[in-house]
Amino acid sequence: MDSELKLSVSSSPHIRSAEDTRSIMLDVIIALMPALAVAIYMFGLRALTLTCVSVAACVFFEWGYRKLMKKTSSIGDLSAVVTGILLAYCTPVSSPYWMIIIGAAFAIIIVKQLYGGIGKNFVNPALAARAFLFSWPVLMSTWVAPLAYNSIFDLSTADVVTAATPLASLHTGAIPQDITLLQAFMGQIGGSMGEISALALILGGLYLVVRKVISLRIPVGFIGSVAIITFIFPKGGNDNLSWMLWNLCSGGIMLGAFFMATDYSTSPVTKKGQWIFGVGCGLLTVFIRYFGSYPEGVSYAILIMNVCVWLIDKYTMPKRFGLTKEKIKEDKAKAKAEKKAKDGAAS
Amino acid sequence: MSHSFFGGIHPDDGKALSANMAIEVLPAPKQVVIPMSLHIGAPCSPLVNKGDYVKLGQKIGDVGAPVSAPIHASVSGTVVAVEPRPHPNGTNVMSIVIENDGLDTLDESVVSHLSENLSDSSVFVKLVREAGIVGMGGATFPTHFKISTGIGKVDTIIINAAECEPYITSDYRTLLEKPEEVISGIKLLMNAFGLSRAYLAVEANKMDAIKVLQDILSKQNSGIEIIVMKARYPQGSEKQLIQTVTGRQVPPGGLPADVGCVVINTYTAWSVNRAITEGMPAIDRVVTVSGPGIASPKNLRARIGTPIEYLIEAAGGFKPNVNKVLMGGPMMGNAQYDMSVPVIKGTNAITVLTTKESRDVENPTCIRCGKCISVCPMHLMPIYMYMYERRNDFEALNKYNLLDCMECGSCTYICPGRLNLVQSFRTGKAKLANERAKQQAAKA
Numbered sequence: 001m002d003s004e005l006k007l008s009v010s011s012s013p014h015i016r017s018a019e020d021t022r023s024i025m026l027d028v029i030i031a032l033m034p035a036l037a038v039a040i041y042m043f044g045l046r047a048l049t050l051t052c053v054s055v056a057a058c059v060f061f062e063w064g065y066r067k068l069m070k071k072t073s074s075i076g077d078l079s080a081v082v083t084g085i086l087l088a089y090c091t092p093v094s095s096p097y098w099m100i101i102i103g104a105a106f107a108i109i110i111v112k113q114l115y116g117g118i119g120k121n122f123v124n125p126a127l128a129a130r131a132f133l134f135s136w137p138v139l140m141s142t143w144v145a146p147l148a149y150n151s152i153f154d155l156s157t158a159d160v161v162t163a164a165t166p167l168a169s170l171h172t173g174a175i176p177q178d179i180t181l182l183q184a185f186m187g188q189i190g191g192s193m194g195e196i197s198a199l200a201l202i203l204g205g206l207y208l209v210v211r212k213v214i215s216l217r218i219p220v221g222f223i224g225s226v227a228i229i230t231f232i233f234p235k236g237g238n239d240n241l242s243w244m245l246w247n248l249c250s251g252g253i254m255l256g257a258f259f260m261a262t263d264y265s266t267s268p269v270t271k272k273g274q275w276i277f278g279v280g281c282g283l284l285t286v287f288i289r290y291f292g293s294y295p296e297g298v299s300y301a302i303l304i305m306n307v308c309v310w311l312i313d314k315y316t317m318p319k320r321f322g323l324t325k326e327k328i329k330e331d332k333a334k335a336k337a338e339k340k341a342k343d344g345a346a347s
Numbered sequence: 348m349s350h351s352f353f354g355g356i357h358p359d360d361g362k363a364l365s366a367n368m369a370i371e372v373l374p375a376p377k378q379v380v381i382p383m384s385l386h387i388g389a390p391c392s393p394l395v396n397k398g399d400y401v402k403l404g405q406k407i408g409d410v411g412a413p414v415s416a417p418i419h420a421s422v423s424g425t426v427v428a429v430e431p432r433p434h435p436n437g438t439n440v441m442s443i444v445i446e447n448d449g450l451d452t453l454d455e456s457v458v459s460h461l462s463e464n465l466s467d468s469s470v471f472v473k474l475v476r477e478a479g480i481v482g483m484g485g486a487t488f489p490t491h492f493k494i495s496t497g498i499g500k501v502d503t504i505i506i507n508a509a510e511c512e513p514y515i516t517s518d519y520r521t522l523l524e525k526p527e528e529v530i531s532g533i534k535l536l537m538n539a540f541g542l543s544r545a546y547l548a549v550e551a552n553k554m555d556a557i558k559v560l561q562d563i564l565s566k567q568n569s570g571i572e573i574i575v576m577k578a579r580y581p582q583g584s585e586k587q588l589i590q591t592v593t594g595r596q597v598p599p600g601g602l603p604a605d606v607g608c609v610v611i612n613t614y615t616a617w618s619v620n621r622a623i624t625e626g627m628p629a630i631d632r633v634v635t636v637s638g639p640g641i642a643s644p645k646n647l648r649a650r651i652g653t654p655i656e657y658l659i660e661a662a663g664g665f666k667p668n669v670n671k672v673l674m675g676g677p678m679m680g681n682a683q684y685d686m687s688v689p690v691i692k693g694t695n696a697i698t699v700l701t702t703k704e705s706r707d708v709e710n711p712t713c714i715r716c717g718k719c720i721s722v723c724p725m726h727l728m729p730i731y732m733y734m735y736e737r738r739n740d741f742e743a744l745n746k747y748n749l750l751d752c753m754e755c756g757s758c759t760y761i762c763p764g765r766l767n768l769v770q771s772f773r774t775g776k777a778k779l780a781n782e783r784a785k786q787q788a789a790k791a
């Protein structure tokens with residue numbers, strides 16, 4: 001036999017699926033592109049430069065932190081790029097670059113890397129950074145009006161035309177009158193730069209579903225529960241259906257449901273758990289929108305559900321193979337009886 | 348098909364490499380090395396000494412333990428050594444080395460048993476035991492023990508022709524080329540169990556074989572029903588096969604007989620037929636030699652004890668950049684480092700992979716995608732089992748049912764973070780066993 005032969009010996013299995021972390025993150029990046037295109041169309045090239053700065057900052061901090069800590073580099077997995085895009089998407093397009101860089105540092109260093117990097121953080125880095133950036137409340141709620149730029153190439157934020165977002169109107173219990181629902185669905189509304197177009201985000205989300213990067217459980221649970229509650233309980237005596245549709249097309253519901261709540265690190269790993277998580281996000285979102293002092297509830301709803309993930313996973317363990325329902329009941333009764341006997345003996 | 352199993356994966360099956368290659372008889376080598384452990388259970392003790400002359404089919408190893416099967420000479424010739432030799436499991440195992448005289452002189456014991464009272468299950472069980480037949484699908488569980496413990500409990504016989512591992516085509520070729528003999532074997536088994544029905548479960552990627560079998564079965568009233576299953580790994584796993592065919596789930600730690608089932612591999616059924624009709628014990632088997640690293644993939648009938656390098660040579664040798672030589676398929680096969688290890692009873696394939704198939708990374712990282720849970724056919728949570736194994740949290744490992752893991756490898760295959768999950772679970776099982784031993788020692 002060939003004496004030059006060099007053989008590897010390792011545990012089975014010996015083949016792996018082609019899909020890896022990098023290819024998954026690349027799919028997420030692709031899925032986020034329609035929303036970027038709409039943002040550029042509505043707000044000008046500033047949307048692109050802001051996204052680029054955010055991505056560059058996130059990748060830099062990811063690289064720098066791990067270099068400093070003498071850990072292996074992880075920028076190749078592209079997760080920092082995804083965080084960068086999402087961070088830009090959930091801030092106003094007029095956000096100053098320095099602010100987005102601070103946000104990137106917070107997201108990557110404090111939220112992600114201090115807990116050990118990808119897969120270890122327990123809240124969504126982009127959303128946590130967004131919450132942190134509300135230290136500058138005015139900058140974080142300056143909403144540029146769509147299609148209000150003089151030139152699409154104008155990158156300055158000095159003389160922006162601001163507009164009220166549909167959410168602000170909904171918060172007072174009124175359906176916006178200045179734009180149509182279709183315009184809102186397409187993205188011709190004020191808001192954080194990546195959240196405006198429900199259409200673009202749904203397209204991207206469906207791409208992720210088709211590519212099996214995410215399942216429909218969290219988005220459907222999330223959007224579905226918002227839809228049902230807003231349909232049953234419209235505010236301000238509005239028509240049920242239009243109130244529901246306006247609620248779904250404004251704010252961060254689509255961005256949250258397809259891209260934030262489905263973040264692997266910070267969502268449950270079981271099927272049942274993902275349903276609970278999605279519905280929980282939806283219920284909390286409506287709760288905050290209805291009763292909170294701030295018009296939007298998506299990011300806080302997701303952050304709150306993020307911290308419940310551990311618990312949800314624990315209580316949604318799949319049914320053990322080979323156990324019938326009767327057997328499970330029997331075992332439970334037995335365990336209870338044993339515990340009782342033990343407690344009895346102790347006292 | 349009304350039933351199914353949860354999870355599973357769809358790797359590229361690579362069967363086209365060898366599916367059209369008819370079974371070729373590989374000439375017996377000059378020397379065979381026959382380990383005394385060709386099955387799960389107690390190893391055999393050698394019955395011959397150095398210098399003895401043995402005949403083809405002569406029993407050369409046996410032991411009294413119930414979970415064991417005797418071992419036979421696969422060539423005629425002189426015993427030149429009885430000593431530990433490298434075994435495909437990675438250790439050195441007591442082996443009998445026979446210098447082949449090339450005559451294949453048959454042992455007197457090799458006679459047809461068709462005239463015996465096969466309806467008496469004890470007679471049948473004894474014949475199966477004496478023929479050294481074990482689960483030829485790779486698990487090598489002694490078949491006589493399966494039959495004797497199953498009689499009376501079993502209401503469903505399932506013949507496993509799923510062959511769900513990529514690259515392997517040995518059962519497929521056997522079904523295609525020897526369908527009557529397989530069917531005859533199934534009928535013998537039905538007779539032994541006293542059952543009038545049996546299921547022959549085949550994956551839908553073997554339509555040629557299914558058609559051949561259907562043609563034969565349609566002309567007779569055999570009680571054998573072909574079940575065509577969607578191709579999915581690990582469809583051929585015993586528990587998942589039972590679930591697919593009957594909807595029943597084998598309880599944790601239980602055996603198929605607990606839910607009234609017995610599962611017999613295709614090649615095992617074929618071997619049973621040969622052992623009864625010709626009296627020939629398990630002395631050879633069909634081995635698929637394939638994979639991206641093999642020059643001309645083949646299905647070879649090789650004697651037990653043939654060094655695997657013979658098979659690799661017969662299949663044209665290696666292509667460049669060979670990385671792994673596996674005994675078995677790429678999902679559950681054992682990586683080999685010594686090309687002199689012999690073909691054993693469970694060797695359904697030699698799979699050779701190149702560096703191109705290696706997708707291991709330096710720093711496997713869990714991203715909590717949960718894909719491992721969605722593919723686990725045993726309803727486990729590999730992500731947490733991995734975490735607790737790393738932390739040596741034995742209580743949690745038990746709570747997450749680590750011992751239910753059958754190491755099918757689906758989780759590791761699908762993991763985008765490239766974690767070595769199965770390896771961690773093997774380590775975890777060993778740790779649990781150690782821990783139990785420690786506790787018992789402390790009690791004593």
